[in-house]
Amino acid sequence: MPVLIAIRAILHREFLRFWGQKGRLVSALVRPMVWLFVFAAGFRAALGLSITPPYQTYITYETYILPGLLAMICLFNGMQSSLSLVYDREMGSMRLLMTAPLPRSVLLLSKVFAGTCVSVVQALAFLGVAVLWGIDVAPLGGMSVIPALVLTGMMLGALGLLLSSLIRQLENFAGTMNFVIFPMFFLSSALYPLWKMAESSPVLARICAVNPFTQGVEMIRFALYAQWNGPAILWTLLATVVFSILAVWGYDPARALAGAKRG
Amino acid sequence: MGSALNPGGLWLQGISHSYGAKPAVQDVSLHVGPGQFCALLGPNGAGKSTLFSLMTRMFVPKSGQILMDGHDLAQRPRAAMAVLGVVFQQSTLDLDLTVRRNLLYFAALQGIAGAEAGRRAAEVLERLGMAERAGEVVRDLNGGHRRRLELARALIHRPKVLILDEPTVGLDAASRAAIVAHVHDLADQGMSVLWATHLTDEVQDRDHLVILHRGKVLDQGRAGDIRGDKPLSACFLDRTAPAERAA
Known part of the structure; x- marks a missing residue:
């Protein structure tokens, strides 16, 4: 079936590229490891954590931020993929992809899915490091977290795709990312629980609560203990669908947002 | 799919497009029939x-x-896209993959996989004289071979219409001549070819010629008839330079 052949090829290409860029795996691991080994070590004394689901006892700060760091891998990877989409579009390989005789939505979402699969591999590798470091997760946490990572990866990948359809030049991309990655990460429950944020600023806590990244983090947090957080799953799913529709709309040639250079 | 009413090939009928208020192309019509090589000649920005x-x-x-x-x-x-082969002006190759992997990737995007994809990759590489380079990483190829690979890739799904956007940019004279000759051969074998260029020496007298300038078709017909007794370069300058001066 042509669609499946194309999807498999896009996946295969993404993994070949990933495999060819060993530095990408290393940098994907180093960033969250710095947070886990350095930031968390310095911060654990400053932040008292109460017992909240899915945790059934007092936990270390390292345990608390693990889901946020797994989601951070998906976040950086999603944005890096969208950066490569902008680059690909300027260099032409995105144009090549778009000439395939398949529905454009399938091509675009396959690309997002391929990027997500790479994110999941990186996140699982980091999870392995964290477990070796002594952080406890459920015995099957490494399995049950996979669907949550896939959904979070798809949501963030679709967001990246949407941004790539809106950003016309590579030079503008880095600046835009600063306005996406950092607010998304810091205005979430990745580093501090929302109740803690609410003590300082109820307004910021409400913003954190509606941030789709928070929902992704919470979904991963529960999934690590083989539990399902229904509202977080639904919210992340909704955000994925909305970002995907808008991204495909952004690449619709009739809308011409895809912004190929004229000549 | 050619018929008496529709002889196939590439048809553009009354095409206009603008970026915002600025028109980019205005009422462009052209037809490239099966077996025809059409040179779309225009200066930069045409x-x-x-x-x-x-x-x-x-x-x-x-x-x-x-x-x-x-x-x-x-x-x-x-x-429509299934019968179209494209060679873009910019490179669209994955530099870190081998020649063969690049071809197989594109074949898969066209729905061709497995042994058939392998056969077709071998066939187009043979056709372009690159069979011995199948295992080389694209980054290691020179500019001429990269362009030949782009052409091989555009042919892997056996398109009926082939469009090339300034495919010889940056190549040395020998590589340019080889690609120009090869694409003419493809037209002789029945393909509809649209070749965009600003280099008049890539156009042969027997080619169909469309001169595009400032988004409009200035002239079209058999290249030999359009140029008459003059070299095509002089004819092209005559047609486009007055418009430049008037602008």
Whole structure:
């Protein structure tokens, strides 16, 4: 079936590229490891954590931020993929992809899915490091977290795709990312629980609560203990669908947002 | 899919497109029949790349119709794209993959996989004289071989219409001549070829010639008839330079 052949090829290409860029795996691991080994070590004394689901006892700060760091891998990877989409579009390989005789939505979402699969591999590798470091997760946490990572990866990948359809030049991309990655990460429950944020600023806590990244983090947090957080799953799913529709709309040639250079 | 009413090939009928208020191409019509080599000659900024963006569905024209072997690009985009081969002006190769992997990737995007994809990759590489380079990483190829690979890739799904956007940019004289000759051969074998260029020495007298300038077709017909007794370069300058001076 042509669609499946194309999807498999896009996946295969993404993994070949990933495999060819060993530095990408290393940098994907180093960033969250710095947070886990350095930031968390310095911060654990400053932040008292109460017992909240899915945790059934007092936990270390390292345990608390693990889901946020797994989601951070998906976040950086999603944005890096969208950066490569902008680059690909300027260099032409995105144009090549778009000439395939398949529905454009399938091509675009396959690309997002391929990027997500790479994110999941990186996140699982980091999870392995964290477990070796002594952080406890459920015995099957490494399995049950996979669907949550896939959904979070798809949501963030679709967001990246949407941004790539809106950003016309590579030079503008880095600046835009600063306005996406950092607010998304810091205005979430990745580093501090929302109740803690609410003590300082109820307004910021409400913003954190509606941030789709928070929902992704919470979904991963529960999934690590083989539990399902229904509202977080639904919210992340909704955000994925909305970002995907808008991204495909952004690449619709009739809308011409895809912004190929004229000549 | 050619018929008496629709002889196939590439049809552009009354194509107009603008970026905001600025028109990029205006009322462009041309037909490249099966077995015909059409040179789309225009200086930089004439609108050639815009036409390529429209033919490859990066944009939808504000008005007009594009047919690929009888398939309306707006109404039946997938059928139209399935018969189209494209060589873009910029490189679209994955530099870190081998020659063969690049071909197999594109074949898969066209729905061709397995042994058939391998056969076709070998076939197009043989055709372009690159069979011995199948295992080389693209980054290690020189510019001429990269362009030949782009051409090989555009042929792997056996398109009926082939469009090339300034495919010889940056190549040395020998590589240019080889690619020009090869694409003429493809037209002789029945393919409809649209070759965009600003280099007059790539056009042969027997070619169909369309001169595009400032988004409009200035002239079209057999290249030998258009140039008359003059070299094509002089003829081209005569047609386009007065407009430049008037601007």
